[in-house]
Amino acid sequence: MTVEDVDVVVIGLGPGGEAIAARLARAGLSVVGVDARLVGGECPYYACIPTKMMIRAADALAEARRANELAGSVQIKPDWAPVAARVRHDATDNWNDQVAVDRLLASGARFERGWGKITGADEVTVSTSDGDKVFRVRKGVVLNPGTDPAIPPIDGLTDTPLWTNREAVATETVPSSLIVLGGGPVGCEFAQVFSRFGASVTLVQSGPRLLPNDEPESSDLLREVFEREGIRVVTGSRATKVEYDGTNFHLQVGDETLTAEQLLVATGRTTDLSALGVKAAGIPDDGRVINVDERMRAADKVWAIGDIVGKGAFTHMSMYHADIAAADILGEDGPQAQYHAVPHATFTDPEVASVGLTQAEAEKQGINVRVGLTKLPDSSRGYIHKLGNDGLIKLVEDADRGVLVGASAVGPGAGEILGALLVAVHAQVPTSTLKGMILAYPTFHRAIGSALAEL
Ligand SMILES: Cc1cc2nc3c(=O)[nH]c(=O)nc-3n(C[C@H](O)[C@H](O)[C@H](O)COP(=O)(O)OP(=O)(O)OC[C@H]3O[C@@H](n4cnc5c(N)ncnc54)[C@H](O)[C@@H]3O)c2cc1C
Numbered sequence: 001m002t003v004e005d006v007d008v009v010v011i012g013l014g015p016g017g018e019a020i021a022a023r024l025a026r027a028g029l030s031v032v033g034v035d036a037r038l039v040g041g042e043c044p045y046y047a048c049i050p051t052k053m054m055i056r057a058a059d060a061l062a063e064a065r066r067a068n069e070l071a072g073s074v075q076i077k078p079d080w081a082p083v084a085a086r087v088r089h090d091a092t093d094n095w096n097d098q099v100a101v102d103r104l105l106a107s108g109a110r111f112e113r114g115w116g117k118i119t120g121a122d123e124v125t126v127s128t129s130d131g132d133k134v135f136r137v138r139k140g141v142v143l144n145p146g147t148d149p150a151i152p153p154i155d156g157l158t159d160t161p162l163w164t165n166r167e168a169v170a171t172e173t174v175p176s177s178l179i180v181l182g183g184g185p186v187g188c189e190f191a192q193v194f195s196r197f198g199a200s201v202t203l204v205q206s207g208p209r210l211l212p213n214d215e216p217e218s219s220d221l222l223r224e225v226f227e228r229e230g231i232r233v234v235t236g237s238r239a240t241k242v243e244y245d246g247t248n249f250h251l252q253v254g255d256e257t258l259t260a261e262q263l264l265v266a267t268g269r270t271t272d273l274s275a276l277g278v279k280a281a282g283i284p285d286d287g288r289v290i291n292v293d294e295r296m297r298a299a300d301k302v303w304a305i306g307d308i309v310g311k312g313a314f315t316h317m318s319m320y321h322a323d324i325a326a327a328d329i330l331g332e333d334g335p336q337a338q339y340h341a342v343p344h345a346t347f348t349d350p351e352v353a354s355v356g357l358t359q360a361e362a363e364k365q366g367i368n369v370r371v372g373l374t375k376l377p378d379s380s381r382g383y384i385h386k387l388g389n390d391g392l393i394k395l396v397e398d399a400d401r402g403v404l405v406g407a408s409a410v411g412p413g414a415g416e417i418l419g420a421l422l423v424a425v426h427a428q429v430p431t432s433t434l435k436g437m438i439l440a441y442p443t444f445h446r447a448i449g450s451a452l453a454e455l
């Protein structure tokens, strides 16, 4: 066992962990980055990037099919091979992180592949294939452990060859039929991809609607589009038993037995704080998140960033946290974390994007809420676009202050439309100022003007 003194150890190198390790090393600190798996974390290898490549391909198929009605005769034969090849070779380098490791080393940081654990005050032990290495930290520890797919306690489930997002991104073939458990962003994005590539898809969501963190109008519209495309959506139901007969999965859902060649579990994420040893730093290890202050401090000389702090499981959040924690560690007068304008986009077609509070969240906070809603097919651009124009814009205004506290955009490129709404919510631009904007004709974002007029 080796013992070494360093300035900072970063446990977990997700997007934020990788960024902060490199930034602190470039600033001249001695930094050890630790990851048990791949440098970069979930996003580049199992999540954002490969899934968005799959979505890009599925969207291309959908547009080609729409061309039949809009532009002539198109014959399209879906082929998963280019998608699988792109994920394997372009996105993940065959799930090899050498490029990311080299990038980290080039910043001046060290890398240890192994499991990191806080084992005492100012002490981290990394279990590597060469044995345990102990690091005593002068400045502190940054925790960026992310999350793992949660497997719900359903009778028989763990005995089956189920997919999580990690297996789904690596598939070389499209199953003929697929059951997706979970109607959050992961379940919805995968359900549409595999359906558009020919799988017969049933999505089972325990809650009453898809994407429960978004506006109910967004959920309803997505469900309508999914059902129109042939995806079966079962809400308010849970699987109680799962069997695999060597060929098919059989799920007991209420009175019905659902059968499919493949099962994808997308029922949320989990983490194990005790395996991280946080108790040794005085942090409770029986919860799902690590509580931090506005500078990402979790305890004396311990910072936590990314999914684990429970402020939104998004790559942009992990990177945002990394900047704040880095400034604090370097003694810089950086900004404090604020969460009034957190954006997200689910890349289904239509995309479902939002920022800030939903109407229900704003009402729960006692805000005097005024709502403006417009449907994209009613806009000039929606009319022109025709097929695939499903969408809406919903604005949530604090009527007393005259500013938007939340906004949603659903539609083609809704994640991009959201940019304008993000500025409005983030900078608390008065609604009266927004109403004076000249919005280019005929864009989708021009519908923001119609929604403002409804306030
Ligand atoms: C299918 C899917 C699609 C997604 N799409 C998007 C998207 O489009 N946009 C978006 O913003 N977000 C998306 N997300 C969420 C996004 O992937 C995460 O928010 C993002 O990866 C940030 O996570 P993180 O920084 O907390 O850590 P992670 O990316 O989870 O990385 C944590 C790292 O820590 C390592 N680790 C954990 N514990 C230890 C330990 N004790 N010792 C050593 N190493 C350890 C793990 O091996 C891992 O490499 C998606 C998620 C999924 C599942």
Ligand SMILES: NC(=O)c1ccc[n+]([C@@H]2O[C@H](COP(=O)([O-])OP(=O)(O)OC[C@H]3O[C@@H](n4cnc5c(N)ncnc54)[C@H](O)[C@@H]3O)[C@@H](O)[C@H]2O)c1
Pocket (backbone or CB within 6 Å): 152, 181, 182, 183, 184, 185, 186, 187, 189, 204, 205, 206, 207, 211, 212, 237, 238, 239, 266, 267, 268, 269, 312, 313, 314, 344, 345, 346, 347
């Ligand atoms: N585009 C993006 O930004 C993007 C894409 C994918 C994931 N993510 C992030 O990754 C995280 C994980 O996403 P997720 O979709 O896995 O989790 P989630 O927690 O957002 O959604 C899981 C859904 O599964 C349902 N569920 C739970 N148990 C169930 C059961 N037994 N049967 C059926 N349904 C069940 C829940 O009602 C919930 O709506 C999210 O926090 C999300 O922010 C982001």
